[in-house]
Amino acid sequence: MKIRQPEKWLRMKGNIMKKHNLSRRRFIKYSTMAGVHAAFASPILASVTDNAELRAVDTDCDLAVVTGSSPAKNCLKAVDVLGGFSRFVRSGDSVVIKPNPVGRNRPEQAINTHPEMVRVVVSECIKAGAKTVKVVSHDDSRSFIMNGTAEAVEQAGGSWHALNEESQYRSVVVPRGTILRHERIAADILDADVFINMPIAKHHAGSTVTLSMKNLMGINWDRIRFHRTDLHQCIAELAATVRQSLIIMDANHVLLTNGPIGPGEVKAAQTVIAGVDPVALDAYVTHLFWQDPAEIRHIRIAHELGVGEIDFTKLSMREIRV
């Protein structure tokens, strides 16, 4: 790791002070309000830069795009290209998976995440040593049962439950929020070692598309507020609050119009896209099936909030046919 020379740091400090029109006293106060906290709260300064306890995963490939006739095989290959499940899940981990399990629909209708994909992801997490694998969403329990998600999870050795009670959520601050200040997020997600988001690619009447970031609206309690204020801004702020360890997007069947519950035009794209950057992933899928991602406000805002990279061409991408 490169360490910046002290002279260079001093030069930068001067610039920052000038740029922000801060007095020296205030600048020191400002820089220490973070630093002193960290220094005295943690046993050693090095922990500031030591990310060993964090779960960010470096991969050679940022976006894996796999096309083929089997949703399960597409899914496995996509994660394989990113380095395999063992790069994301360690022995003893608690894993939480959030699919889109809306309604009692067949996969060809492109309304909910393909149960076969959920099945293989649960199974692979267990193989990678996960202590527990829970599949959750703020949806009706009956939906899990009727669309086959529940059966798939149970067969693979995982557990599932609907997040229908307020007591299942915990209030957390939204640091990058301008509309949201605190948000009640599912405790399962906050306490998990690994959070895997498994959205399905759909059109959405309110947010134009529902992809990985919009799918997070199934991990918070108060969704009505999002619709009453500014849906796009709230989606982006929620995405800036909750970290997703891995995203596996179901684009085997894509609902191109009349989402989120159809019936609408369905494209049998036979594709699964995986990655860790929600903005890049959503931007790529939007570009692929709908329009310029910069025209979708929540994708653009999320990029502005530092959630990810909207210009997916800057990332390393691998397209594979199986």
Add this chain to the structure above:
Amino acid sequence: MKPLRNPVFALSIIIPLISMLNAANASEPIVRLFDRAKEYETKGDYSKALTVYSGIIEGYENDPRIPVAAMAMGNIQFLEMENPGQAIDAYDIVVTSYSDSKWGAEAARRKGECFRQLEQWDEARESFGEALKLSGGSTEPVSDEWINEVSLSAADCAFEAGDRSGVIETYEDVLRSDPAPHTDASIRFRLAESYLSTGDSSLAASNYAEIITAYPFSQVFNQAMEQKGLISRFEEIPWEPYTEYAQTTRDFATRDFEHALELSESVLKKTENDVLKTCATYRAIVAQTMLTGDFSDGAARLDSLLSRLEDPRTMPNALQQLERFTAVSQQERDIQQDPENVEKHMILGQTYLQYGNAAQAVTVLTKAKELGGEDASIDLLLGFGHATMGETEFADSSFMRYLENNPEDALALNRIGYTFLGQGLTERALYYFQRYVAVAPDDPNAHDSYGEGLLNAGRADEAAREYERAIELDETFANSYLMLGTAYRQLDEQEKSRLMLEEFLKLSPEGPQADQARQMLTEIEGNSPGNQ
């Protein structure tokens, strides 16, 4: 580790060291650092998240996301660590160096909230005023609600500081800063209300008049029109076109587009005011489009109108309407290119229904069936189309055809029931709700819906039993407590009603029906024997 005895000396070592370590992050993509901060936040380690944000601010001087990092630092200090003093410094970075960014106004507002928590009223008022000024310059306009909240906060601080005239000064300060048109209208309305409360009728009237003549597109226009009597004492306004224009708002609400079109055209003949002409033209286009169903023409005319405006953002409704008209006309073109496509007919039918064009919806959905469409959803959509047009028998037969293929579609049964209930066709609604209960006997919502039908039919005792069953199935089903409270009141069981309403408020203290429940509770208390 041996503690450092001299804290000043300790800091002199620690601060540069941390900064050096942070600065080392600059070789990383900034997104990676934001991600790291988020991971620390998810783990509840906000101290480390602050350090990462600090590193971003120091290490990525020209990145447009610096104000986000500063906002995040402020929010963590203010909302999580309860250090408003330190939060102010972070918000200040945004306010002073990135004031024209989309975060400028909100940072100034939160800075004001920090000062207010510290009871530094003058500084708080100044910050709220700054927030309002900055809101006009943002690339994304803030909502009227935001403006109202912030201007109220500014005025509250002036009040707390014991400065009665400061309340009015605050509003006038904001108006002098030439805010965006919607902000100007909202603040002017508050100013007029303040003048009215201090007895300065002439100044109140002139501000109401300004709203009416300069901002007929604003949401406070109709409220200002309610002061017509007061305004007429001090100002001369040719009222007729303004009164007719105000009436079109009510016509749109009742979907009386014919009358709205007639009045809009009348306004255009009678007024010399260019702003009012633009607003009336907009409403004439929308009313005509809804009447003719020619969305392509509507979209083209709206586009032309908006292109003539200096700032189309002054009419956000027109922009949204243009988007809708364009979407519909695109779907219509799709059908012209592919006239035999059943699915495209279905999609257009559903879109027409969403926009309330039931007649056109019925036409294209009927066509979809003629083309051989076998999807049962066509019958369901047709049913809603007929129901909206008041063609109950056709609606009923369409719904029945749908239910023959989908007898257990609980969601559809519920929607159909509420559609008829909304039209006052209680008996029809009860039939579908009853089927909903039969299909989903363990679903509390089914019993809740059936209960509502029974309550509407005046069968409060049976309704109460359904609500009791809903609560039995799910003791957190808030709506059933409220409705059970209503049913018990009708059965003159006041004490049971009170208990249910209190239970409802425990479950939903801030929900949209909370006020209704509180009102009912007040009425029950008022009628109790002790108060008579």
